[in-house]
Amino acid sequence: MSKDIYVVIEQRNGHIQKVSYELIGEATKLAADMGEQVVAVLMGYQIADKAETLIHYGASKVLVLDEPVLEHYTTEPYVKGIEYVIKNYAPNVVLFGASSIGRDMAPRIAGRIHTGLTADCTRLDVDVAKYQEYLRKSTNVPEDKIIALDTSDRNLKMTRPAFGGNVMATIVCRNYRPQMATVRPGVMEMPEKDTSRTGEIIKVDAGLSMDDMNVEILDVVRSDKKAVDITDAKILVSGGRGVGGPEGYEPLRELAAELGGEVASSRIGVDSGWIEKSRQVGQTGKTVHPNLYIACGISGAIQHLAGMEDSEFIIAINKDETCPMMKLADLGIVGDLHVIVPKLTEAIKAYKASQNV
Amino acid sequence: MKIVVCIKQVPDTAEVRLDPKTGTLIRDGVPSIINHDDKAGLEAALQLREKFGGTVTVVCMGPPQADVALREALAMGADDAYLLSAREFGGSDTYATATIIATALKKIGFDLVITGRQAIDGDTAQVGPQIAEQLKVPQVSYAEQLEVEGDSVIVKRQYEDQAHMLKVKMPCLVTALSELTEPRYMHVGGIVDAYNKDITVWGFDDLKDDLNPDWIGLKGSPTNVFQSFGKQPKAAGTVMAGLSADEAVAAIMEKLIERHII
Numbered sequence: 001m002s003k004d005i006y007v008v009i010e011q012r013n014g015h016i017q018k019v020s021y022e023l024i025g026e027a028t029k030l031a032a033d034m035g036e037q038v039v040a041v042l043m044g045y046q047i048a049d050k051a052e053t054l055i056h057y058g059a060s061k062v063l064v065l066d067e068p069v070l071e072h073y074t075t076e077p078y079v080k081g082i083e084y085v086i087k088n089y090a091p092n093v094v095l096f097g098a099s100s101i102g103r104d105m106a107p108r109i110a111g112r113i114h115t116g117l118t119a120d121c122t123r124l125d126v127d128v129a130k131y132q133e134y135l136r137k138s139t140n141v142p143e144d145k146i147i148a149l150d151t152s153d154r155n156l157k158m159t160r161p162a163f164g165g166n167v168m169a170t171i172v173c174r175n176y177r178p179q180m181a182t183v184r185p186g187v188m189e190m191p192e193k194d195t196s197r198t199g200e201i202i203k204v205d206a207g208l209s210m211d212d213m214n215v216e217i218l219d220v221v222r223s224d225k226k227a228v229d230i231t232d233a234k235i236l237v238s239g240g241r242g243v244g245g246p247e248g249y250e251p252l253r254e255l256a257a258e259l260g261g262e263v264a265s266s267r268i269g270v271d272s273g274w275i276e277k278s279r280q281v282g283q284t285g286k287t288v289h290p291n292l293y294i295a296c297g298i299s300g301a302i303q304h305l306a307g308m309e310d311s312e313f314i315i316a317i318n319k320d321e322t323c324p325m326m327k328l329a330d331l332g333i334v335g336d337l338h339v340i341v342p343k344l345t346e347a348i349k350a351y352k353a354s355q356n357v
Numbered sequence: 358m359k360i361v362v363c364i365k366q367v368p369d370t371a372e373v374r375l376d377p378k379t380g381t382l383i384r385d386g387v388p389s390i391i392n393h394d395d396k397a398g399l400e401a402a403l404q405l406r407e408k409f410g411g412t413v414t415v416v417c418m419g420p421p422q423a424d425v426a427l428r429e430a431l432a433m434g435a436d437d438a439y440l441l442s443a444r445e446f447g448g449s450d451t452y453a454t455a456t457i458i459a460t461a462l463k464k465i466g467f468d469l470v471i472t473g474r475q476a477i478d479g480d481t482a483q484v485g486p487q488i489a490e491q492l493k494v495p496q497v498s499y500a501e502q503l504e505v506e507g508d509s510v511i512v513k514r515q516y517e518d519q520a521h522m523l524k525v526k527m528p529c530l531v532t533a534l535s536e537l538t539e540p541r542y543m544h545v546g547g548i549v550d551a552y553n554k555d556i557t558v559w560g561f562d563d564l565k566d567d568l569n570p571d572w573i574g575l576k577g578s579p580t581n582v583f584q585s586f587g588k589q590p591k592a593a594g595t596v597m598a599g600l601s602a603d604e605a606v607a608a609i610m611e612k613l614i615e616r617h618i619i
Binding site for chain 2: 315
C-alpha cells in the first residue's frame with residue numbers, strides 16, 4: 001500500500017535549496033494529519049553528508065542516491081532515480097519544488113508512472129476540517145458548499161492559482177498513486193532546525209550509470225550578476241511601467257537600501273530589459289510576501305498581483321487613482337513617484353538621524 | 358529536417374479584468390492569441406528552416422475556433438497545420454492532453470518537436486515534458502537559444518542561477534521560453550496563403566487506433582478539479598489623492614513609523 005510523503009530535495013552545486021526545507025516543513029504538518037512519515041530523497045554526487053541536515057529539519061528518513069551521473073541536473077538520470085524510488089518504495093505523496101528543475105523532472109515522472117501531477121501549488125491539505133477553515137476565511141465559496149464536503153476524504157487537496165491568479169483551483173488525484181505536486185518556492189513556512197532530531201539514512205542503488213544521460217553538457221554558464229533572492233527580503237521596493245526606464249530604478253534602489261530591503265519589478269521592467277529577471281514578481285516571476293511592499297508606478301496586472309498580494313502591508317504610489325494596485329494597497333498615494341520616492345528616502349534618513357541623537 | 362511546433366490558443370490574460378463587484382473573471386470580449394512561449398517556438402522553427410531547410414508543421418489541440426491560431430501560424434510561414442479537436446478530448450488534464458498530442462505527433466512524424474514552456478492560462482509547464490515522455494525522446498525545457506548542428510540540437514537551457522549549453526540528438530523535444538526569439542509579424546501574402554491552405558482536422562476516430570479512450574478526456578485524466586473559487590477580497594485600504602509631495606511623504610512616514618518598519 002502506498003504510504004508516506006516523499007520530498008524530492010533540490011540541490012545545486014551541493015547546496016540544498018531553501019524550497020526543499022519549506023517542503024519538509026509542509027510535509028511534516030501533512031504527515032501528522034495522515035499518521036505517516038516524511039521521507040527526503042537526496043540526489044547528487046558527493047552529497048551524502050547533507051542527509052543529516054534534512055533530518056534536523058524534520059525528515060524521518062533520507063534516501064540518498066549519490067552517483068557521478070547526478071553531479072549536474074539533467075532530466076533522464078534524475079527521472080530514472082525517482083522512478084526507481086517510486087516503484088520500490090510506493091510513496092503516497094511526492095512533492096517537488098516548482099523550480100526550473102522540479103517543473104522539468106516532475107511531469108516526466110508523472111508521465112512515466114502514469115499518475116496525476118498538480119503544478120505550482122500554494123496550499124496543500126489532507127484534513128478536510130482545515131481545508132474547510134481555509135475556504136471560509138480566504139475564499140468566496142458559499143457555506144452550504146463548504147459544509148457539504150465529505151470530511152472522511154483523505155486525498156491530498158492541492159490548491160493552485162490559475163489564469164494568472166484570478167481563479168484558485170483545488171485539484172485531487174483520486175485513482176492513482178503517488179499523488180504528486182510541485183510547490184512554489186517561498187510559499188510554505190520554513191521549519192525550525194533541531195539538531196537533536198534523529199532518523200534513518202539509507203543509501204539507494206537505483207542502477208544509474210553515465211549511459212543514462214541522453215544529453216551532453218557542453219558548458220555551464222553562470223550568471224555574472226549575483227543572484228538576489230527577493231523572496232527572502234522583508235521589504236521590497238518594486239517598480240513598474242511608471243518608473244520609465246532603467247535609470248528610473250535608481251531612486252527605488254536608494255529607498256530600498258535606506259529601508260534595508262531589495263528592489264523588485266513587475267514584468268514590464270524585465271521584458272524591457274530595465275532590470276534583471278531574478279527581481280521579477282508575479283505569476284511568471286517570484287511569489288513574495290514581505291512585511292512591506294512599496295509598488296511604484298505598478299498598475300497591478302493580475303499576474304503581478306498574484307505574486308505579491310499576500311504581502312503584509314502594501315503601499316502604492318501611482319498617478320492613476322483607479323488602477324488595481326490602488327484597490328489592493330493598504331495605503332495608496334496618488335502622485336508622481338519621481339518626486340515622492342527621493343523625498344521619502346530623504347525623510348527616512350532624517351528620521352533615523354533624529355532617532356540617533 | 359521535419360520540425361513540428363505545438364501551439365495553444367489562449368485568452369490574452371493581460372486583457373482579462375476582474376469584475377470589481379463580484380470578483381469574478383470578465384472573459385467577454387477578451388481576444389484569443391497564440392500563447393507567447395509557443396509563438397517564440399514557432400519563430401525559432403521558421404528560422405531553423407530558413408538556415409537548414411526542411412518543413413515546419415504546426416499542431417494545436419482545442420475547439421474548432423482554434424483554427425484561427427493555426428491560420429496565424431500559417432501566415433507567419435508554417436508549411437502545414439493540424440487541428441486536434443473532438444468532444445472526447447474535452448476536460449483533459451496535462452497527462453491526457455499529452456497523450457492525445459503525442460499520438461498525433463507519432464502519426465505526423467518529426468525530427469524536432471518544439472512546444473512553449475507553459476501556457477499563460479494554465480501555467481503548468483507540464484504538457485511539453487509529458488509529450489516527450491510518451492514519445493520516448495529526450496527533452497530540453499526552458500530553452501533560451503536553439504541551434505542545429507548535424508543531427509543534433511544545441512540548446513541554451515535556462516535555470517534560475519545559471520544556464521547549461523546542452524547537445525541533444527534528434528529526434529527530441531524542446532520547450533521554448535518567450536525570450537528565445539521575437540516572433541515575426543504575419544505578412545499580407547502570408548495571410549492570403551494561410552486562408553488558401555487546408556488545415557487537417559483530426560478527431561477521435563482519426564487517432565483511435567493508437568489512442569486508449571480510457572486515458573483521455575475528463576474521465577481519463579488522473580487529476581480532477583475538487584473546487585474552484587475566487588479569493589476573498591481583502592478589506593479596502595486608504596487611497597489619498599490631491600496631496601502635495603511633502604504631505605504624501607508624511608502620510609507614508611506615519612505608516613512606516615506606526616508599523617515599526619523604521
